[in-house]
Amino acid sequence: MKSEMIRLLRESSEYLSGQELCDRFQVSRTAVWKVINQLKEEGYVIEAKQNRGYRLLESPDTMEAYELMSRMGTEWAGRKVFYKKETGSTNIDCKQLAVQGEPHGTLAVAERQVSGRGRRGRGWESPAGESIYMSLLCRPDFSPKKAPMLTLVMGISVAEAVERYTGLAAKIKWPNDIVVNGRKICGILTEMEMGLETKEIQYLVIGVGINVNNGFTGMQETGDWKQARRAAFPEELQGKATSLFLEMEKRETKILRAPLVQYVMEAFEKNYGLFLRSLDLSLLRESYNGYLVNRNAVVKVLDPQGEYTGIAREIDDAGDLLVETEDGTLKKVYSGEVSVRGIYGYAL
Numbered sequence: 322m323k324s325e326m327i328r329l330l331r332e333s334s335e336y337l338s339g340q341e342l343c344d345r346f347q348v349s350r351t352a353v354w355k356v357i358n359q360l361k362e363e364g365y366v367i368e369a370k371q372n373r374g375y376r377l378l379e380s381p382d383t384m385e386a387y388e389l390m391s392r393m394g395t396e397w398a399g400r401k402v403f404y405k406k407e408t409g410s411t412n413i414d415c416k417q418l419a420v421q422g423e424p425h426g427t428l429a430v431a432e433r434q435v436s437g438r439g440r441r442g443r444g445w446e447s448p449a450g451e452s453i454y455m456s457l458l459c460r461p462d463f464s465p466k467k468a469p470m471l472t473l474v475m476g477i478s479v480a481e482a483v484e485r486y487t488g489l490a491a492k493i494k495w496p497n498d499i500v501v502n503g504r505k506i507c508g509i510l511t512e513m514e515m516g517l518e519t520k521e522i523q524y525l526v527i528g529v530g531i532n533v534n535n536g537f538t539g540m541q542e543t544g545d546w547k548q549a550r551r552a553a554f555p556e557e558l559q560g561k562a563t564s565l566f567l568e569m570e571k572r573e574t575k576i577l578r579a580p581l582v583q584y585v586m587e588a589f590e591k592n593y594g595l596f597l598r599s600l601d602l603s604l605l606r607e608s609y610n611g612y613l614v615n616r617n618a619v620v621k622v623l624d625p626q627g628e629y630t631g632i633a634r635e636i637d638d639a640g641d642l643l644v645e646t647e648d649g650t651l652k653k654v655y656s657g658e659v660s661v662r663g664i665y666g667y668a669l
């Protein structure tokens with residue numbers, strides 16, 4: 322009822338009378354009043370006017386399930402949300418939800434991760450309350466070989482959502498990082514569980530971390546963007562990581578996270594549909610290539626079997642990166658083991 326109440330209030334341009342809310346939810350006036358009061362305590366600014374009713378003026382920056390579900394207009398992506406204030410990693414939570422039988426499209430979110438992870442066991446810096454940490458459960462019936470492509474499908478979806486929400490130019494550093502102005506704002510980690518005997522996908526979990534308000538507190542305290550940037554991330558991420566707040570450079574404006582989650586879910590549902598039509602990236606390839614941060618630029622390929630440089634050209638239908646080496650041949654780079662770097666730094 323809580324999330325439906327928020328949705329109704331948000332979608333209505335007029336005041337909603339107590340009676341309308343009672344009729345809608347088949348509950349008493351007192352019950353409606355209690356929920357309204359609860360919402361106010363949680364930071365929703367709701368105006369109550371005698372003889373007219375209630376009007377939602379402002380929503381708090383929260384990742385609570387009722388707030389996210391109140392925004393979701395998708396068919397399946399993010400329709401069911403499980404929230405934790407603190408967790409080890411949302412990918413682990415999402416796997417548990419899968420084992421419990423939760424449906425395709427279930428989303429696990431948290432305000433803070435104590436052991437957020439990237440690829441190959443690397444860490445994901447996950448401070449409390451500033452960013453988005455979420456993992457989406459997928460139950461596809463295609464071959465496990467196709468699974469890595471979903472990282473790219475999510476990559477385009479995050480890039481589209483960030484552009485739609487902030488107007489910033491988002492780019493993709495193949496295969497799984499989203500960057501803004503050359504720095505990383507998002508990492509994606511896809512994990513798969515396969516049936517021991519069937520060798521089919523049991524479920525897939527796509528973890529997404531997006532840096533949203535990192536630097537906000539530092540900025541309010543110092544009033545200096547450079548200092549805020551320094552305070553936003555630990556030493557080893559200086560120069561590599563950034564947040565939407567730091568790139569927007571609007572000092573007073575804390576960015577609401579929930580609408581961005583909604584936009585990512587909407588974009589992913591659409592792009593997943595396109596992926597299913599061909600079971601490869603042929604319908605998404607042009608869009609992905611348009612987002613490539615180092616398209617036609619020199620890159621360093623950090624292949625465990627030997628580092629080399631070349632010019633990043635594009636991805637193919639399977640999502641592999643085609644890099645032109647010095648002798649003019651096109652080399653396919655598979656995403657599993659490899660990182661790509663710019664020639665001067667992380668992205669370019």
Ligand code: ATP
Nearest residue numbers: 439440443444445446497498505508509532562660
């Ligand atoms: P790379 O980022 O080195 O190209 P990768 O794409 O494999 O490699 P991921 O697995 O996506 O990296 O993410 C892990 C890495 O991201 C960490 O090693 C760290 O350098 C960086 N990182 C960790 N936390 C954050 C964060 N909050 N924002 C941006 N970057 C981060």
